[in-house]
Amino acid sequence: MAVKRSLWMFGLEADEPSYEARVAAAARLSERLGVELQAPRIPPVETLQLRKPRITPPEALAGFCRQDVRDRAYHSYGYDRVDHGVWGNYPNPPDVVAHPRSDEELEAILEWADNGGFYVIPFGGGSSVVGGVTPPDDLGPVVTVSLDAMDRVLEVDATSRAARIQAGVFGPHLEEQLRPLGFTLRHFPQSFAGSTLGGWIATRAGGHYATNHTHIDDFVESLRMLTPSGWLETRRIPASGAGPDPNRLAIGSEGVLGIISEAWMRIQLRPRFRASAAVTFPTWDGGWEATRRIAQAKLWPANLRLLDPELARSSAGTGSGAALLIIGFESGELSQRSNIADALSIARDAGGVVDDAEVRVEDGSERPTGRGGTIGAWREAFIPGASGGGLGGLAGLGVVAGTFETAVTWESWPELDDRVRSATHEALQVTCGGGSLNCRFTHVYPDGPAPYYTYVGARPQGMKAAEAHGAVKRAASDAILACGGTITHHHAVGRLHRPWYDQERPALFARVLRAAKSTLDPGGILNPGVLIDP
Ligand SMILES: Cc1cc2nc3c(=O)[nH]c(=O)nc-3n(C[C@H](O)[C@H](O)[C@H](O)COP(=O)(O)OP(=O)(O)OC[C@H]3O[C@@H](n4cnc5c(N)ncnc54)[C@H](O)[C@@H]3O)c2cc1C
Structure with a gap:
């Protein structure tokens, strides 16, 4: 499916708001926030100047590798692309973007990168909000491996209600393939339209189920992951008591241990x-x-x-x-x-x-129910929240708008809510001269909720977006950890959450994870800076 995804917002190029719509949005926001905001013109792709690729794939791999400006610009960021894309800021694009179409091509590209000592970044839909697919500065050559050409449902076991599915399939295309058979994976993160099965597994994504079957973990029956040391393939079983679960090494591994190529997933009948x-x-x-x-x-x-x-x-x-x-x-x-x-x-x-x-x-x-009344009104506000109608549409207007989320026990929740609100408001006051903050529970467990906060403020003239976000994010994250919460319930760790993840994770577990990385990825080429340092 040849869809063009936007270079500066979450969603398709076809859904980007026009310049005039952005000017109008800036005017509305200026009034609401009491500051002067402007909508910059977004540089067309033809005008982008990217660093020349430092490596060229050999002839045998050229058929599924690309080095054109658009593909490299697109793969320079996850959802942290927004303000960078608006300003045409691509200081560190990948040198090669590979789109393998089979396990053999996946093996070939990983082998070439490993032999050459090039860094490899697995890429699903690029909806990461934590810098999970963004090449860090000061690295050698980078090969981004997009799974987008591996997007089929390969087999369905209707008796056991499971399907073998390639990792690069985007949410809507996956459901399109299961629908005629009467099944659904029924995993709908808010980013469903722009994220993939492999990305969900690699980040332990949280879907629309607010209770019980929430994380993608619950749906994984078995998987295949290619590592520089070979294939890690787990057995299809409904449950097992045989030692630590090997699936759990790959689930949540955020591209640092290997590239997930496919998984057997538990599917369900469509709800009636x-x-x-x-x-x-x-x-x-x-x-x-x-x-x-x-x-x-x-x-x-x-x-x-x-x-x-x-x-x-x-x-x-x-x-x-x-x-x-x-x-x-x-x-x-x-x-x-x-x-x-x-x-x-x-x-x-x-x-x-x-x-x-x-x-x-x-x-x-x-x-489906809930199409009218209060629930309908909420749905209409919530669903576009994942596209240009949401925070992405504000990109480049000078607004500091973002989200953060956690999970915490009921016992600690009231204190966490109090402290997070006051720390975030204080940071918004100091950084932006004020702003707004709201909260919802996205998921709920018998022992605690997963609260999700959204903040908006105006960025002071001359302050970089990353600096303003950084100030708010630091204040909120410190408060979350101090009150017993996790740094992320479902947005993953990536590069952004590393400082807090490093505090949250037991030190001995960090050593175990490092040992696993040095076994599976001895050259340390996979997604450096994410989750753990080699
Ligand atoms: C508007 C919006 C709403 C969101 N809502 C939700 C939500 O409701 N729930 C939720 O959980 N998250 C949400 N997210 C965050 C994001 O969508 C998830 O983290 C998602 O799981 C990422 O999937 P992806 O395919 O886009 O992966 P990418 O962003 O491409 O990659 C994410 C990480 O996984 C690794 N990776 C990707 N594919 C593979 C693979 N095949 N093998 C190994 N590693 C791989 C990457 O290297 C990277 O570290 C949202 C993001 C946005 C922008």
């Missing part, structure tokens, strides 16, 4: 039974108390999103001061009528207000 409801709470605390009780009742709703009053107002139009809990159940086989009734009874008990018009139950229909 659904039930959903929106519940408002007079206070934020009341909302998270209800959420905790529903999660601990083990009802396992597919959706259990709690929005703080600020976000509920801006994205779902609820009255001022009310937190909003969106509850959704789904199944391919069973009515969800009694599950939603049980969840609503818990929510009411905790002080929730339920409008009967906001409760929808569909028994055996193909049509």
